[in-house]
Amino acid sequence: MPTMRERGLVWGRTIFRVLGQNRLSQAGVVVTTATGISMVFLWLIEMLRGGHEHPYSGIILFLILPSLFVFGLVLIPAGFFLQRIKDKREGKAQEPPPPIDLSSPRFRRVFTFVAIATLANATIVGFASYRGLEVMDSVSFCGEACHSVMAPELTAYRDSPHSRVACVECHIGAGASWFVKSKLSGTRQVIAVALKTYSRPIPSPVHQLRPARETCEQCHWPQRFTGDRVVVKRKYAEDEKNTPLTSVLVMHIGGKNARGAAGIHGRHLDAGSRIEYVAVDDRREKIAEVQYRENDGTTTTFDSTEIKATPEQLAKGEHRAMDCVDCHNRPTHAFELPGRGVDRMITAGAISRDLPFVKKKAVELLKVEYPTRDAAVRDIAAGLKAYYDTTYPDVAKTKAKELDEAIKAVQSVYLRNVFPSMRLTWGTHPNHIGHEDSPGCFRCHDGNHTSKDGKTISSDCDACHQVLAMEEENPEILGQLGLK
Ligand code: HEC
Ligand code: HEC
Ligand code: HEC
Ligand code: HEC
Ligand code: HEC
Known part of the structure; x- marks a missing residue:
């Protein structure tokens, strides 16, 4: 009977053999093991915390780490292969592959090891692919991963009746061919963002948008009686x-x-x-x-x-x-004109009608072309304050609270609709x-x-x-x- 220690040594030697004695395969083993362990560990944390909040955490967890993992896996056989070619060229003796024979203990060990490793790898890769696709279909991936590019649509979307309908429900829909199309176009978009060659603003209409029959009509029946x-x-x-x-x-x-x-x-x-x-x-x-x-x-x-x-x-x-x-x-992602935004705020009570001429003044300030969103926030506040201080000083005193609220509301109308960095301003995307x-x-x-x-x-x-x-x-x- 071999002792535990001897058995461990035999297994260790087998694994070492299988995984290769060349540098490349060893590097592959290190990469795969390291990413595999950290992935499983991070997934467990993610599951316990209940989802990721940051768009990049999903990308790292389910797209980048799994890619590294697979890369490591590919290195292992690649190392073997290159080593064999090298040995052949140098005329070194080639070790014969183990005989396919279940009664041979050496073969059984290799077989068991490869089977277990393959099962574990398939589970990890399968889970990662499934979750990776989910991440790519998520609103945070579509809307936030490229930051400023989709910021206008994401901002307006969050404030719309479809804010619980994922971007992909309208932009991709079900079915394999649109899935492939979307991934190809997504790859093009990622390159455009990396090279900064995307158009500003993103053009509309979207000429290659999927026909509404296959998207909208999955949820809304056109012939349903609405009266x-x-x-x-x-x-x-x-x-x-x-x-x-x-x-x-x-x-x-x-x-x-x-x-x-x-x-x-x-x-x-x-x-x-x-x-x-x-x-x-x-x-x-x-x-x-x-x-x-x-x-x-x-x-x-x-x-x-x-x-x-x-x-x-x-x-x-x-x-x-x-x-x-x-x-x-x-x-969804509908943008307003300045007057509409201010009307909405007055109706909601966020801008008080007791401030004389507030509608007129707010629209005037919103229509100014500001270089950045920060500048707009600053100048809108200064503009409204200055107007009431000089034209209606007693209103500025007695209605200071209303004025403060109105300033915040007017700023929020601007921030919801205007994105100078994307050259998206009032009327860029009209609503039909x-x-x-x-x-x-x-x-x-x-x-x-x-x-x-x-x-x-x-x-x-x-x-x-x-x-x-x-x-x-x-x-x-x-x-x-x-x-x-
Ligand atoms: C309810 C369906 C629907 C949802 C949900 C939706 N979109 Fe759209 N989106 C459209 C339609 C329809 C158009 C095209 C308008 C046209 O062609 O005239 C469009 C156009 C766009 C455009 C082109 C520029 C523009 O503003 O017209 C971008 C970018 C965009 N959507 C991004 C997004 C992102 C990001 C999300 C998720 C945060 C999203 N969309 C969610 C229906 C939707
Ligand atoms: C995944 C399901 C889904 C898809 C796809 C979808 N919608 Fe909707 N739609 C909804 C839901 C949910 C509401 C909100 C209903 C409510 O608030 O009562 C809604 C509301 C609407 C409304 C009423 C908005 C309002 O102001 O009350 C319109 C119009 C509409 N959708 C048009 C579209 C169009 C056009 C498309 C395709 C470009 C589309 N929807 C795709 C689920 C969907
Ligand atoms: C000819 C223009 C037109 C077309 C085409 C059209 N709609 Fe509408 N739809 C409207 C108008 C106008 C309203 C009312 C909007 C309002 O009252 O603000 C409306 C309202 C709706 C509503 C809200 C219904 C309610 O009872 O409040 C939904 C949902 C909707 N449309 C979905 C769709 C879908 C899905 C399609 C495609 C199958 C579609 N519409 C095609 C013009 C159109
Ligand atoms: C082809 C259809 C169509 C015709 C013709 C039409 N309207 Fe409209 N009208 C609409 C739709 C759709 C809306 C938008 C409803 C919404 O935003 O929910 C609207 C909105 C309006 C509004 C509200 C405007 C606002 O504050 O948003 C008024 C007022 C109005 N129409 C008056 C008229 C008058 C007056 C005429 C005749 C000269 C007319 N419309 C002809 C379809 C039509
Ligand atoms: C691409 C062109 C086009 C657009 C855009 C369009 N329509 Fe139409 N609409 C037509 C045609 C064509 C007819 C059929 C001819 C007719 O009845 O006058 C029609 C018919 C109608 C009718 C029936 C009229 C009747 O006398 O029975 C209504 C109502 C209508 N449209 C409302 C709207 C509304 C509301 C919008 C905007 C939200 C709109 N349409 C946008 C082309 C359009």
Whole structure:
């Protein structure tokens, strides 16, 4: 009977043999063992602490360390191989590989060792790959890993109805081919960030965005009946009293109802895409031609009498089947215009209407072009303070608290929407829902898109919404509806 010590020695010698006596294989063993142990250790810590908060911790834990681990693993056989070539060239005697024979103790030892090591490595690599993919699909990886590049979208996204929907749900979606495409494009993006060759701002629309049918419609059924919805829009005049201007609309959102397709959704999307259009600019704002297909299959072509595109322009333009994103181009990461941001803050009570002319002054200060976000924060505070100190000194004294709150709110509107380092400012990415802040619906519904037989894409206010009140100080209808 061999003693424990002898057995240990035999095993040690076998492992040493298997792992190689050359430098390269030994280096591989060191790298693999070191990263393997630290990975498992860090994963345990991560699990106990419940997730990583920092985007880089995920990248290090599940992308960089596992890559090193695999690199080490590859070095081991590579060392063997190179050593064999070298031995051959130098005419050194080659040790024969152990005979494949389960009754040979030497073979059994090698076999057992290789089997256990392979199992352990496969488990580690498998777990790391799975978690690595999860990390790459996470909001923090997409939004934070490249810092300033995605900061605008991430900031606006966090303040949106989709803030719990991961970036990849809309930007990649399910399925193997989009997965591969996204990883290729992701690699290109990482290189662009490393070389600083990315465009500032990141261009929009995203021409290679996946069709909405395969993303949005996984969660929202277009034909689901949504009916009408009361929409209350609150704005404030740029006068001394910051007078409220409230509009109340009944929005005919539509979808499918008992009588068939109806309303905004039904008319554009019934039975798949039924509208195709040609845009002659990169931003899809100049829509030169629109084709509408009726249920019976007849199509009507509407041409813009304003854009008057030539046949060459039409042929060169972007031909596109209309989907969700043509109206909802900012379903999340939507940026505001200065007036909208200030209105939102006044409605929320963060900016007090008791500060005379606060809407006007805030919008003025927001529109200034500041070199950096820090400069904006500083100058907005100084600007508002100076204005009240000189023009309304008693307000500055009696309403000091309101003024402080207002300053913070105006700063936050700026910080949510403007990113000088990405050249992203007011209006860079317009929102196409509606027609006030951008041409939006009126890119087609402008009364100038006409067919040969004299039909025009409707610009009738009531087709889209009933206007129950239009910029009124105190709309009676709100009280009647039980809203305030
Ligand atoms: C609800 C769906 C949705 C989610 C979630 C989403 N996006 Fe987008 N994103 C879009 C759409 C739609 C566009 C394209 C707009 C267009 O083509 O007109 C877009 C465009 C972009 C663009 C191009 C520039 C721009 O602002 O238009 C970037 C960059 C971007 N998204 C990053 C992100 C990041 C980072 C996240 C996660 C933090 C994210 N998106 C989450 C739908 C989404
Ligand atoms: C993974 C699921 C998911 C995907 C994908 C998704 N959404 Fe949503 N969407 C939601 C959820 C959840 C809400 C919030 C519902 C709520 O607040 O009641 C929402 C809300 C909305 C709203 C209402 C926003 C509001 O102001 O109330 C719109 C419009 C919308 N989504 C459009 C889109 C579009 C367009 C896309 C594709 C570009 C999309 N969604 C993709 C889950 C999703
Ligand atoms: C022709 C433009 C247009 C298209 C195309 C369109 N929508 Fe809408 N959608 C609207 C408008 C307008 C509203 C109402 C917005 C408001 O009231 O602020 C709306 C509202 C919504 C809402 C909120 C519904 C509610 O009951 O409040 C969701 C969700 C939504 N759309 C999803 C989608 C999805 C998903 C698609 C694609 C299958 C789509 N929309 C296509 C214009 C469009
Ligand atoms: C093609 C459809 C369409 C037509 C035509 C249309 N609107 Fe609108 N309108 C919209 C949509 C969509 C919104 C945005 C609702 C939202 O932001 O939630 C809107 C918003 C508004 C608002 C609120 C503006 C705000 O403060 O955001 C007013 C007021 C308004 N429309 C008035 C009119 C009037 C008056 C007409 C007729 C001259 C008209 N609209 C024609 C679709 C239309
Ligand atoms: C790419 C062009 C295009 C855009 C952008 C567009 N529409 Fe339309 N829309 C059409 C066409 C074409 C029709 C069918 C012709 C018609 O009925 O006038 C139509 C029909 C409609 C109808 C039915 C009108 C009726 O009289 O029955 C409504 C409502 C409508 N659109 C609302 C909207 C709203 C709201 C938006 C913006 C959020 C919008 N559309 C954006 C092309 C467009």
